Amino acid sequence: YHMKVSDEDVALLLACPSSHNISDLSDLTFSPRSLPHEEMACYTLLMFEDLGLHVLFNIKRETLARFILFVKKGYRDTPYHNWRHAFCTVHFAFLLIKNLDLVKHEYITPLECLAFMVSCACHDLDHRGTTNSFQTQSGTVLANLYSSDGSVMERHHFAQAVCMLNTQGCNILDGIPREQYTKCLDLIRDLILATDLATHFTVFKEQQKLLVEFQKHKEDQRRLLLCLFMTACDLSDQTKDWSVARQTANLIYKEFFTQGDMEKTMGSSPSESMDRDRAYIPTLQIQFLDNIVIPLYGLISQLFPEAECLVEACKLNREGWTVADTLFSAQWDRGGYELLSDP
């Protein structure tokens, strides 16, 4: 089955006028969520073209446009894991490539650059707003397909990406020689699998050791760096200002709590983070920032000093949650939870 992308949709996208020119989007502090939803496909096309990928890998503009529209339609309307999140992820990859000059300084090859951008666009395709453990525990179709290998959702996202590339008129890689095509697909697989945070947890120590004396001519080291970058793109809302970080947390816990409600009706008890009656968001977010987010961007800024501002932004957001915590608990003493309605 495929949601049809019409030729006029493609023509519309190809003719898309963009109010901002691409340079406005190139600053590390720019928040992609400030862009109108209906312009995101257009900016995705402009970012690919700005990197010259269509020239390097002779990708027909129409094929790229159709691919982007299919990917956009491949996302469901969940509170957080939707096309807007995918766009933000692609945009952050674009920011890293431009601001750290990744290709020019040969930290990544042009092919790795293409795989990086495509992986970000596809990394959460057909997400249902539920976690890997939910798939396994409730024995979903996806769990039956992939749970023996782990990273259930990420394997599904990759399978969906392959499906997109095999769709008539969408294969942006069909202009690439055979062995590069295979290498690119292999890389896209590794990069999408790298967005499983449970795997990131274990790989991160290896990345810390390795990236201190990074050797960019070694393919396996560039792959490790790209996996680190995938997590950085996936969590990039944390590098924006407080209003973005707070709103993103709200969307994520909306998904988490819906899952927790489902788990309760299914008779299994949800973990604390998924349980709206037990979860306390400020503490959970401070833990998430301390354990995963700040170490992640900290390692990147060790390698790329120009990324220092990203760590600062995350630390500011951590401050935001300590203030929210004080407010939450102060209101809690005064009048209880109903006072904490989201402004």
Ligand SMILES: Cc1nc2ccc(C(=O)N[C@]34C[C@H]5C[C@H](C[C@H](C5)C3)C4)cc2n2c(-c3ccccc3Cl)nnc12
């Ligand atoms: C703001 C924010 N908070 C988040 C709080 C928690 C978690 C989360 O999965 N925690 C873990 C904590 C341990 C070790 C692993 C596996 C499980 C046990 C569950 C991860 C994710 C969060 N997250 C994401 C995000 C990134 C990738 C996939 C899914 C999501 Cl939701 N993107 N933004 C956020």
Ligand SMILES: [Mg+2]
């Ligand atoms: Mg994901």
Ligand SMILES: [Zn+2]
């Ligand atoms: Zn994601």
